[in-house]
Amino acid sequence: MQPADEILIKKSRNGDMEAFEQLVRRYENKVYTVAYRFLGNHADASDLAQDTFLRLYHALPNFRGESSFMTWLYRITANACRDEIRRQKKYHIVSLDNEAENNGDYFMSRVSGLIPSPEEEVERKEFNNMIQQCINSLSDEHRLILVMREVQGLSYEEIADILKCSLGTVKSRLSRARQAFKDKFNSRRELFGKDSRLAK
Amino acid sequence: MQCLKIEELLSPYLDGILSPAEREDVASHLAVCTNCREKFEALSEVVDIMKNLPEIAPPPEFSALVMAKVAADKKTGRAAIFKNFNKNNWSRAFSLVAAFVLVFGVTALLYGMPGQWRNIITTVNVHRNETITDDQINNDKRVDISFIEQTSESSEPPGSDRSDHGETGLMEDKPERASQPVDVTGDDVPVPAGAPVIPQKMAEKEGAIFQQVAYGNVPAAGKESSNLVRSATLALSTEDPCVVPEKISDLADDNGGYLESGDPDSGTFAVKVPADRFQNVLNGIREMGGTNTSLITNQDVSEQLYSYEDNIRELANEEQMLLVAMDRASSPVESQAARARLAKVRNDMENQKKLHGKLLNDTKLATIIVNLR
Secondary structure (H helix, E strand, O other), X not given: XXXXXXXXXXXXXXXXXXXXXXXXXXXXXXXXXXXXXXXXXXXXXXXXXXXXXXXXXXXXXXXXXXXXXXXXXXXXXXXXXXHHHHHHXXXXXXXXXXXXXXOOOOOEOOOOOXXXXXXXXXXXXXXXXXXXXXXXXXOHHHHHHHHHHHHOOOOHHHXXXXXXXXXXXXXXHHHHHXXXXXHHHHHHHHHHOOOXXXXX | OOHHHHHHHHHHHHHOOOOHHHHHHHHHHHHHOHHHHHHHHHHHHHHHHHHOOOOEOOOOOHHHHHHHHHHHHHHHOOOXXXXXXXXXXXXXXXXXXXXXXXXXXXXXXXXXXXXXXXXXXXXXXXXXXXXXXXXXXXXXXXXXXXXXHHHHHOOOOOOOOHHHHOOOOOOOHXXXXXXXXXXXXXXXXXXXOOOOOOHHHXXXXXXXXXXXXXXXXXXXXXXXXXXXXXXXXXEEEOOOOOXXXXXXXXXXXXXXXXXXXXXXXXOXXXXXXXXXXXXXXXXXXXXXXXXXXXXXXXXXXXXXXXXXXXXHHHXXXXXXXXXXXXXXXXXXXXXXXXXXXXXXXXXXXXXXXXXXXXXXXXXXXEEEEEEEO
């Protein structure tokens, strides 16, 4: 039986690196997915996810258990994403590659759902790639708030707290981000193929 | 509700965070508006698509990479505050230090090194628990008064020598004056010449001085010039009593004054003119007709003005003592009594200042009353 988060946290605080590694393994998919959805390529996502876990390691002594560990970790992840935007803006970083576009999601989890046929699997991958391209083409602000809300499932209050803005701003920005994503999706859906059942 | 407004609410409606009233509005609108309903369904679809995107697993070596990073971070052993410092952070920190050095340098240039600040800048809160003796309070009073005198008259205190205060010559005046009290009141408060000033006392005083400037300073009464309230009453015989009042009013306007009151029935008019134009206007009015009687008064109100100023100073001193008393009150009753007295003192002070201001204003504006016949 897997030890509870609280036990692993306590051990990690006391310098038990194995316990911390267990925590990393337990939540690496969650954190990595957020980083990937936000950045759109594996190389950057890996760096951001590693940075997030490093932040987690330093922040562990401050975890008081007022929220669930998952929520708390997601806040750290969102903060790392927000800081990444600031860093990129400062250095005008432009990604030259787009693995999602070229290579597909090699590491897509296969643990959930029924086993699809090879054709369906290919089509699903392409469809997900198309969605990721839509996300990638959004502005930093829209991408961040969409990932926080739709991928991480953070509440409006949590998003406002992380972004240091009002609830009204979150409401309007998320609304605009969804609209922008919908526009991108509608235009790309036509290119994706009218006969694709996934695009319907 | 308009479709445009509804469209803005679709996103929060989808998340269920609207108020009950708004939710009801949107729901009822969607029930009847096909266009908005289609938009809502499209929005729901894309949100569902994003929410249902699959989880992505990192490369198998990911956790090992994290652990290596943590280990490397621990090994460097840097202070936590510097852990995430990049080049830009360092340059920012350097800028902060440079700014601090600059501010310190300018301050040192103006006020000297920190060891020399003691005589210049004192704080109110140091030594709060020490008791004040009557003698100290008297000294406080004396210095406060001297400061007011100096402020209002803008004169150098006797014996002060600015060249002693530093090589830069940029030393602030006020703290220097406060730290070198000079008895200008002429009263009988015993003050030994050159008596050392206790920093604690100065700290108390500094607060008193700043507050006293706010409450106690009064416009200078103009001791060099005479404080005369000038007025004239004259009987003017004219053949054209309808035109003369207008002429008088125009004359007053031209000289920077105004017609204060006028009663055509009784033929009495009063004008206010600047004191220095008093004689000109008076001569001008006389030329409008024949004057057989006139009464000119020059009332010297200097004593009255000085009396008001003295009252204001005394009230200001009392105010400061009450503030100290409130601060040091040992019981709520004492504090309450001091506060009540303080309110009365401040009220009296405001009244005195108003009377003083009015009288001073009277010395600037002369009155001429004309009786037309």
